[in-house]
Amino acid sequence: MKNRKPAFALFLMAFALSVPLFSQQISRDLFTAMGAYRLPDSSFAMIGMIEDLPVIIFQDGSIRGLRKSGKTYEIGNALGLFDQIEGTVEFGRKKSGLVIVRDGNTQTGARIPLSQKDLDFRNGEIQLHGTLILPEGNGPFACVVMTHGSGPEKREASLGLAGLFAGNGIAAFIYDKRLVREMGDKWQDDSFQHYAEDAVAAARILAREPAVDPSRIGIFGHSQGGWVAPLAASQSDLFKFVIISAGNAVSPVEQHLWSGTRANRQDGVREDIIREIYDFRKIKYKAGITGDSSEYKAALPVAMQKPWFRRTGGNLPTGAFWKLNGYYDPEPALLALKCPVLVMGGESDNHSNTAENMQKFKEIFQRSGNNRLTFKVFPSADHGYFETATGKFMETELRELKRFVPDYFDTLVEWTRVVTSN
Structure with a gap:
């Protein structure tokens, strides 16, 4: 594929936490500037959000908070710390570019254009709403269906990973968890089976989209989605690959x-x-x-x-x-998978037992006869793939975090490229 970009640089934060940790008001000015920017040295910078904190993410995976100061934004010294100002960011007219001053160097960046198309679809009586994020150029493209984590998750929570894929030539489909927008505060969780059926319904409508190659549709599941994604793929041959991120092989x-x-x-x-x-x-x-x-x-x-x-x-x-x-058994769905599967986990994940889960995943797949498997454990990675000392990124560490673990997003994109090129 021509014009391949480093995967890490095209990441816009995807992991939305359930409880706000920061109270800073986000200006419309910064909201409209969110996206990926190509810099003169062929590296990239991303303007995005982690929880409700605006951040800039650099190609090496480092993360810094942004804080408005006049017409510019100050670059902090960590995700939520500003006791040392490392530089500034200023956006051009119509947010088509930016200027970064950092470490005594000045770099200008041009925004990378990605297109999107809203798609409504149904699973029985349930109306679902999604958005197809498309790369630059002409399709048809490989496409990843993004399932959900826990709670009343809207499609915006997956916008970051969609940007990661689309910025690297792979379309992504993000959608609201069933009835989230309709029910509001009265929303209640549903079964993994219904969530899996929703994902299959998404794949069906995507298979009819001219910009999507129906022979190269896959599914991604992080955390709770690590149960749903294999279940969906076990019930439909529309899914040609599965990515399990911080998932579990237990109930x-x-x-x-x-x-x-x-x-x-x-x-x-x-x-x-x-x-x-x-x-x-x-x-x-x-x-x-x-x-x-x-x-x-x-x-x-x-x-x-x-x-x-x-x-x-x-x-x-x-x-x-x-x-x-509560007592859902993931084993039957995993045994049914015959397509390529990528299983990833963080060594310092406090929410999932990565070591035991990896061993159990391997045992199950060995019994299934599926040998198209890739396993990757990232040292010092927590549940959100931040580089962490304790794994308590949601409880105590978030403000001090400075980067994502190396190679996570590169592994994600490169593996997907390989399995969709065959």
């Missing part, structure tokens, strides 16, 4: 039990106490999900007298997500 209950155990261990809780907490939480999940609370009622009075009770997670998990998906 949501098992994943959450492990995450809680890891947090307790990091806090220095004794191993015998950790085991007691684990056993009680397991009983809680069973009661909340199945409705059989006899064991829970017997264990609760004893647990409430323990100093560790506050670590057991509050109310019973009786919400729609847990009822529908």
Whole structure:
């Protein structure tokens, strides 16, 4: 493919967190400037968002916060720190270019144009809404369907990865999680099965798009999407490849039990106490999900007298997500996959047990006979692929983060290029 660009530079932040960590008001001026810019040395800079904080992302993966100062924006010394100003960014008229002054050097950049097309589609009685992000040039292009993480996720949460793919010659389709816009605050989670059916419906409409090559449609799933993407691909041969990012080869209950155990261990809780907490939480999940609370009622009075009770997670998990998906078994869907699969994880992920998940993924695929597999674990990477010391990027570290881990986005794009070129 001609004019290939380094993948890292064309990333606009995709991981939207559920709780705002920054209160800075984003100006319309900066909002309209978001996108990718090509610099004279053939490197790139991205203007984007991490949570509600504006950032500039450089080709080497470094991230710096942006703060308005007159007609320019100051470049901070980390994602959310401005105690040292490293430079400035100023945007041209109509946001067609920018000027970066940093480390004593001045660089001008021209915006990289990407096109988009809104597409509405249906899964049975459910109306769904999406946007196809297209690269420069003429198609038909390979295309990645972007599934969702947890919560009421809108298509904007995947805009960054869509920009990454489209900037590297691969179309991407982003869409709202079912009923998110229609239900607003009354939205409730649905089953992985319904989410998978929605993704298949998206692939069907994309296969009819002139700009999309129907023989090169794949699916990407990060976190919760790591359960949904393989399930969708197991039910439709429209998907020719699958990308699992920070996903799990175990049930949501098992994943959450492990995450809680890891947090307790990091806090220095004794191993015998950790085991007691684990056993009680397991009983809680069973009661909340199945409705059989006899064991829970017997264990609760004893647990409430323990100093560790506050670590057991509050109310019973009786919400729609847990009822529908808590004991979901990903193995049958993984066994059914015969297409190329990329499985990625972060070594410092506090939300998923990367080491054990990778081993389980490998065991399942070995039994399936699928040998078109790639596994990649990124050292020092947390659940969002930030380079981290503790993995607690959502709890304590986000402001101090300075970069994404090397090679994550390059691996993502280059692998997709290879499997879609054959």
